[in-house]
Amino acid sequence: MATVIKNGTLYNNGRTFKADLLMEDGKIVAIGQNLTADEVIDATDKLVTPGLIDVHVHYRDPGQTYKEDILTGSRAAAHGGFTTVGAMPNVTPVPNTPDLIAKMVEENHEKGIVHILQYGPVTNDEVTDDIPDYAGLKAAGAFALSNDGHGVQNARTMYLAMKKAKENDLLIAAHAQDDALFNHGVINEGKKATEFDLAPISELAESTQIARDLLLAEKTGVHYHICHISTASSLELVRLAKAKGINVTCEASPHHLLLSEDNILSDDPYYKMNPPLRSEADRQALIAALIDGTVDMIATDHAPHAKNEKTGSFTNSAFGITGSETAFAMLYTKFVRTGIIPLTKLLSLMTDQVAEKFNLKHCGYLEVGEPADIAIFDLNADFVFAEEDYESKGVNTPFTGAKVYGPTIMTLVAGQKVY
Template sequence: MATLIKDARILDGERLISADILIEAGRIKGIGQHLNRDFGPADQVICADGHFVSPGLVDVHVHLREPGQTAKETIATGTLAAAHGGFTTVGAMPNVVPVPDTPERVAAMVARNQKAAVVHVAQYASITKDRTGSELVDFAGVKRAGAFAVSNDGSGVQTAGTMYQAMCGAAKAGLPLAAHVEDDSLYQGGVMNAGPVADRLGLPGINNVSEAAQVARDVMLAEASGVHYHVCHVSTAESLRVIRNAKQAGINVTCEVSPHHLLLTDTDITMDNPMLKMNPPLRSPKDRAALVAGLLDGTIDFIATDHAPHTDAEKAGSMRTAAFGITGIETAFATMYTAFVKPRLLSLARLIELMSTRPAELFGLPDAGRIAVGAAADLTIIDLTHDYTIDAASMYSKGHNSPFIGWQVTGDVLMTLVDGQVVYGKDRQK
């Protein structure tokens, strides 16, 4: 069956141009004008009404919680939330129960994803068994089973020897290693950024060096091992300085930043508020300024949400006891577009590069992040003019633990297609 998307606006370099898109057998067959004349009538026509059609967004850092934590999220709800946010490919972190730390468990996760997901799910394996300790996974085996990368996200690898051997194994298998950088001996049970705000609120702090020290250690190990070393959710000026220097030295290091670290700081925490508790924490205004500068100068490679849903009960009470993490996949595009494209800090083309093209390129997802003849028809139709208020009732994720509820934003996802099939439409009933 052929589907024609009419009256679309797509990016041609930095320009938006008018074009129709013809889809057949899940792939893009034609782009341009007068496609009916060139290819014949389509079986289905979707009118984009002059709205922006983007390559499907790509988020390589999400927590789908299934199996083992399905009160928080499931593959079905998490990937529908992704589609609602305009994402057509997500990378599922391995902190589920059981951890995908063997080829058999990875293969089972891949099969589970394929059965339940409405978008493409790239599956992480863990770095170590059960994401703890020093026993490494079978890197070649988990790759054969379908893992696209390895990570212990949620836990830092604590010893240099373990990390070095892991990097050597991942490099040999051709797997990127995505690191949650956190030195437990420096972390010391904090719940928010260390500094004047934490002191005023009487809450234990997490200092910058607990992150930056592991980044500094790891870039040297990455240079020695030759691995593609990726820093998850970078949050401090010091970490970014190390990454910038490592890139200048030719080390194969990349990094991501989460929207909340670009938009919020610890000064936004005016009271003991668990909705603002995440790991890494919201940092100082100085750190946020460094992250924005790193995004603008290209030191930061792309944006990833760290979508981390929790139940209402887990995010209630005090920051001392509530779970770390916030949702983000349904709000990422609109908050980034509103904060960076509308005031012309970034172009629309650059934002799409950061949220689609670059993560796909760097993590070896060749069918994602592009609109081209022959490419997968993973597409998102977005109204770039619609202003609205983010509200929990419109969310598809089980988790409503978002600090962005109530924000006024611009940029509304109208429709998301995966392999040419509509998986989210604003006019469909939730």
């Protein structure tokens, strides 16, 4: 049966326009004026976009499903308007083999209500120097590689991994962290570490490993993607690398764009994340990099934890913040409604730009013949984030209680309502 989304403002590939959108058999079959169908979705005064894309989520499945699982994670994504996500491999067991990747890909498809792309690990178990069978992982369904949560400590290991990834046309998404400089820290090295007497994390833990990896990426030609970039010095390295033609992209997370260490008013573990919240100067540098194109995309690093793991102090709690359900509304409210960036820029950073940089097919655009993966937002409506409204098992976000604009009204995957 055909369905038409009527009277909406559509976003596609950098522009917004008034049009109807006709769907049938899971695909977009027409975009234009005065379209009709048996089923009508009234989008008057609503924004209709391609389903958002998030290349950085943690679904904890298998092995840690008390925190999140494929179904709850994908429900959270749909609630936030996301229809395509990239799931990190820091699960139990780590999918080091083609068989394990194939099983995860199958489970993602069977249990998820959005498209879940699966990362394979850069090294076995994410913390060793042993490199898996990348060709086998790719054949089994891995779309990219990451050790997220762990930096690759050995430069030779990263060099060999990049060479092998390049041979197999696989992107490496790096959590840049030199453990010796990280030194078991829990909060950014700055005034809040001093105020609360907490173990500091030097910004050099991130930037020095990025500098190393950019030289390795230049030598190997691999597509090197930096996860959750967080410091001004790291951004300057990326600018220099892009000017030299190195194949590098980077993502910024909503929390690093929206918060700095200045927002930490007490020893509250809901503000504990890795990389940590940096200085206000770093946050402003991130916003400037978002505007000038140094930052290629926004990704949430959705990292749910059980409540007992996010209580007490920074010292003994887990790193991580949820993001799937808060990202769009927070960024729209704080950046678009305040005039920092236009709506089209925000949407590009969460749709077509992501698809282009990661070379993802059949997502990120509203085009005839493509899957009807669509999100509908009400930019005029305000609401307050509440724990009871989250679809994720994790409620570990300091954004709960914030009044925002732009709730997700509906999310469709292949034309089917999933939220």
